[in-house]
Amino acid sequence: MVNKGYKPDVIMCTKLIKGFFSLRNIEKAVSVMQLLEKYGEPDIFAYNALISGFCKANQIENANRVLDRMRSRGFLPDVVTYNIMIGSFCSRGKLDLALKVFDQLLxxxxKPTVVTYTVLIEATIFEGGIKEAMKLLNEMISSGLLPDTYTYNALVRGMCKENMVDQALEYVRNLESRGCQPDVISYNVLLRALLIRGKWNEGEKLMSKMFSRGPEPNVATYSILISSLCHDGKVEEAVNVLKVMREKGLTPDAYCYDPLISAFCKEGKLDLAIEFLNYMISDGCLPDIVNYNTILASLCRNKMADQALEIFEKLGEVGCPPNVSSYNTMFSALWNSGGKIRALEMISEMLAKGMDADEITYNSIISCLCRDGMVNEAIELLMDMESSRFQSTVVTYNIVILGLCKARRIDDAIEVLVAMVKKGCLPNETTYVLLIEGIGFAGWRTEAMELANSLLSMNAIPEALMKRLNKTFPLLDVYNELSYSDDRK
Known part of the structure; x- marks a missing residue:
């Protein structure tokens, strides 16, 4: 169009800039602005779209360059420009920079808007606490701006976060006197805070008030109830809440079904978990991979690897392809049920699909190898893990040390411990227990207890553990008595 002499339309260009940023095609978004600046007439909206796009892409320096260029072309930033910059800094935990932008705005x-203050209040609650946020609220009111429901809800969240639930309740009760009607979000924030703390009586009173005076409970309200009931082991009551919700004409979402499916899996009621998964699908709410992974893990724990494999192989068909966690779960289950070849095929399949193994993948394979006495192969995999982007943790080392101790290769276990410390990974109590018991069960009980006493003197293991070790190796009592008598001499 430009090559044919047409002048770019600023509205169309602004839409294109937003569109290209939403597609993460920053280069084309920038080229649209360059064409508009060269052949058309950009306005504040176009520049704001560009600044917003750079901020969302976490390219703050580029956003600042656009801001400078905008000023040089005679466009002063408006409150929208500043709100974009302030919001970007606040969302990244950079309140100090957001406040500098706010100072520049003044x-x-x-003139700042309610949005400006609300964004700053939310960030201040997170970084500085509710008292600092209240100072901003007072400043906002003094400047002639009336807070809206979003502002007050941010403050209520902050109070609940700081365990000031009673104050939050009182604050919501007084909102009407401040000229603001609490909405369903206000009540949901309070309800969640009360139920997390086990205050069911207060929660019931709050629900009664919602039913009698409004606002009407929404899907989120019921999902909070269902989740809290499941957390407290009241699964039947949670199912009844789901029924009541349906009777009210509300369609449950994933947040309503997730805690129920998890609770059924935890209780070993896999038939009910799968039944509710089907209800979820019939409600038009497609399960995500987390739902499926919960069921897969539960089936595998209950030694139902074949049924888990059947569901796993259909995940692609239902539009929910397995992730690394799915493969990790299936690998361990298949290996433990005797399907070692199929388990290894799982890992090959995962890698072939471009999925990178994670720390759990490595730990699962190392653990399986050690349990089957293939400790050398486990050590090779540990070295492979360390040559990749993963830093071996104390958990990984403990698995290998356990494998070596079971194989009575105590010298090698001590070598792994030395290598572990050299690489900056400090042993924990479990590491020491594995070594002590490994040495003891290998027949060197005196040496095991000498190590235990040394570690006790260094406060590396507690007294309670020493008592347990004395019970594990009762013959050592004589050795301890001899040691004490030698010390007295």
Whole structure:
């Protein structure tokens, strides 16, 4: 169009800039602005779209360059421009930079809006606490701006976060006197805070108030109830809440079904878990991979690897392809049920699909190899893990040390411990227990207890553990008595 002499339309260009940023095609978004600046007439909306796009892409320096270019072309930033910058800094935990932008806004005689203050209040609650946020609220009111429900809800969240639930309740009760009607979000925030703390009586009173005076409970309200009931082991009551919700004409979402499916899996009621998964699908709410992984893990724990494999192989068909966690679960289950070849095929299949093994993948394979006495292969995999982007943790080393101790290769276990410390990975109590018991069960009980006493003197293991070790190796009592008598001499 430009090559044919047409002048770019600023509205169309602004839409294109937003569109390209939403597709993460930053280069084309920038080229649209370049064409608009060269052949058309950009406006504040176009520049704001570009600044917003750079901020969302976490390219703050580029956003600042656009801001400078905008000023050089005679466009002063408006409150939207500043709100974009402030919001970007706040969302990244950079409140200090957001406040600098806010100061610049005031210097430019640009009036902040309720949105400006609300964003700052939310960030201040997170970084500085509710008291600092209240100072901003007072400043906002003094400037002639009336807080809206979003502002007050942010403060209520902050109070609940700081365990000031009673104050939050009182604050919501007084909102009407402040000229603001609490909405369903206000009540949901309070309900969640009360139920997390086990205050069911207060929660019931709050629900009664919602039913009698409004606002009407929404899907989120019921999902909070269902989740809290499941957390407290009241699964039947949670199912009844789901029924009541349906009777009210509300369609449950994934947040309603997730805790129920998890609870059924935890209780070993896999038939009910799968039944509710089907209800979820019939409600038009497609399960995600987390739902499926929960069921897969539960089936595998209950030694039902074949049924788990059947569901796993259909995940692609239902539009929910397995992730690394799915493969990790199936690998361990298949290996433990005797299907070692199929288990290894799982890992090959995962890698062939471009999925990178994670720390759990390595730990699962190392653990399986050690349990089957293939400790050398486990050590090779440990070295492979360390040559990749993963840093071996104390958990990984403990698995290998356990495998070596079971194989009575105590010298090698001590070598792994030395290598572990050299690489900056400090042993924990479990590491020491594995070594002590490994040495003891290998027949060197005196040496095992000498190590235990040394570690006790260094406060590396507790007294309670020493008592347990004395019970594990009762013959050592004589050795301890001899040691004490030698010390007295």
């Amino acid at each position: 210097k430019d005689n640009c």
